[in-house]
Amino acid sequence: MTGAGTIAEVLRAVDLLGVAANALLGGAVARRHNLDPVGFAVLAILSGLGGGLLRDVLLQKGPPVALTDYSYLVTALVAAGVAFAVRFEGRTWDRVFPVVDALALGAWSAVGAQKTLLSGLSWLPAILLGTVTAVGGGAIRDIAVSRVPAIFGGNTLYATWALVGSAVMVGVQGLGRPVTGLVAATVVAAVGVLISRWRGWMLPHGVLFDRSGRPLRRRVRR
Numbered sequence: 001m002t003g004a005g006t007i008a009e010v011l012r013a014v015d016l017l018g019v020a021a022n023a024l025l026g027g028a029v030a031r032r033h034n035l036d037p038v039g040f041a042v043l044a045i046l047s048g049l050g051g052g053l054l055r056d057v058l059l060q061k062g063p064p065v066a067l068t069d070y071s072y073l074v075t076a077l078v079a080a081g082v083a084f085a086v087r088f089e090g091r092t093w094d095r096v097f098p099v100v101d102a103l104a105l106g107a108w109s110a111v112g113a114q115k116t117l118l119s120g121l122s123w124l125p126a127i128l129l130g131t132v133t134a135v136g137g138g139a140i141r142d143i144a145v146s147r148v149p150a151i152f153g154g155n156t157l158y159a160t161w162a163l164v165g166s167a168v169m170v171g172v173q174g175l176g177r178p179v180t181g182l183v184a185a186t187v188v189a190a191v192g193v194l195i196s197r198w199r200g201w202m203l204p205h206g207v208l209f210d211r212s213g214r215p216l217r218r219r220v221r222r
Helices: 003-032 037-059 070-085 090-118 123-144 159-174 178-199
Strands: none
Touching: 003 037, 003 070, 003 090, 003 123, 003 178, 037 070, 037 090, 037 123, 090 123, 090 159, 090 178, 123 159, 159 178
16 A cells, blocks of 8 residues: 555544544433434534534535545444444443543544645644634534533633644644654644643633723632
């Protein structure tokens, strides 16, 4: 297999990993809202394929891969079926969920940045679309169930690590090591998300002011 073929296969494998992980998360959200099988399927597709669809539409390099490669839609639907049949609750799920979530974010930040670079765009669009790929599906899923997207605040660092993962991909790609970049970006972003959850790291909120224009002090949550 040629170097280009190897890159394409690794790229596809990592992309499908992100689809499966995010679709499972979409199914978990559907269960929390007590939806029927159609609801499970829709949220799994939105969560698993939404970010990639946004990326491919913005790149304008032909039809989105999710519509031309049936493996993507099938992967999302299988994950929806698993989420519908298996109850993702309890101590085991609480331990597995953060890892699945972190791997999904890491994988898609890497793939999004890589595909943008392969389309001929430069480093800044690659970081942007890597981030969009990683967090776009989750944002669409949250909007579908009338929730403020988690990436907008009140949660541990998420979009921040998508940016970091995308930047790692761009940097290692610049050294001529695309496959190494996919692995490194996925691991760095995933580990960063897990550490942020463990340590409770969050970005600061906007400053609030009282009627006189003086800044209000926020209570520190512990």
